[in-house]
């Protein structure tokens with residue numbers, strides 16, 4: 001979710017001309033990539049040699065038995081733009097494939113329907129969402145032995161029993177519904193099971209992180225939350241402002257999720273969740289799915305590195321922004337490639353596990369899960385860089401003394417509980433999807 005902010009960050013960045021002369025050539029990029037790969041291999045080897053083999057085997061056994069749910073993956077963008085087939089190798093710099101999901105013991109994945117704010121300004125946000133939904137159905141049709149579309153907690157369990165990966169849909173950015181409750185319901189009918197109320201852009205009814213335009217949710221925003229409760233779509237409070245989180249917690253009759261956010265006490269960025277709201281999410285019965293993106297894991301270490309990189313790449317990024325001014329998808333793809341070719345030094349995986357520990361301490365063992373944000377960012381901790389590496393999380397949790405039962409909860413059990421509870425709330429509120437539902441739309 002964040003590398004798309006690179007261009008925006010750059011605009012606000014002061015840059016000294018000496019950086020221009022320091023911009024690396026393509027050959028330097030390649031050399032750097034090779035160095036990074038070599039050092040990554042070295043690290044892997046040393047990790048392996050120091051690994052407690054008995055504990056690792058135990059971790060693998062627990063992991064294979066567990067239902068492992070990733071609530072946020074952005075591979076949907078190249079699936080939609082380039083018809084990328086999950087059965088093959090992902091195009092650079094993306095990292096998700098069926099092979100890697102299987103290797104990582106993944107049981108269920110939420111494909112993010114991330115709709116760039118560009119579509120709000122230029123029109124077509126709902127159509128973009130539909131195009132992305134189609135790409136997920138296409139993937140499931142292409143690979144019926146490996147994937148199945150899922151729309152409920154029961155479906156996820158069924159997929160696990162059939163040794164398939166459950167594919168679910170989550171909208172990232174409430175602007176996708178184009179201010180229409182009927183459109184929200186239509187997305188539910190197509191299988192969408194969560195909606196992040198905003199992306200980083202404030203929309204007409206909810207403030208995004210750090211913003212105060214509406215002081216949280218507007219009346220229509222509250223109606224959106226109630227309608228989501230009524231049909232059974234999970235309310236996702238990642239990306240929103242603290243006041244929007246608080247309002248959503250006030251209004252929601254069902255437990256909420258944060259599909260990909262970490263703990264602000266450990267990494268002070270507005271995208272993470274402060275302790276007081278972690279406690280409220282626990283009280284609401286919800287779950288926080290930890291984001292693996294390095295900046296959200298350790299802002300103190302990563303922000304200066306990231307700023308330095310942004311400054312170094314400024315001229316190249318500006319050239320891309322000018323070249324693809326009318327092609328937002330190509331612009332973000334090329335920006336991703338540029339950033340990925342200039343990786344930051346990886347954090348140790350322990351820093352990521354610290355977030356799980358912290359949320360357990362503040363909110364309790366029943367309120368934490370994983371939402372890595374793979375393919376929504378480039379920089380991740382060592383050993384937690386793509387779906388195939390998820391067993392490392394289980395190993396690290398065992399190392400810290402978590403029980404098998406606790407690990408089950410973190411890997412997916414907590415999310416399944418929340419999902420099932422939201423379904424129950426919906427059944428209590430209404431017998432049909434449209435029955436009694438408001439047809440309200442706002443025009444702005």
Ligand SMILES: [Zn+2]
Nearest residue numbers: 001172260376
């Ligand atoms: Zn995001």
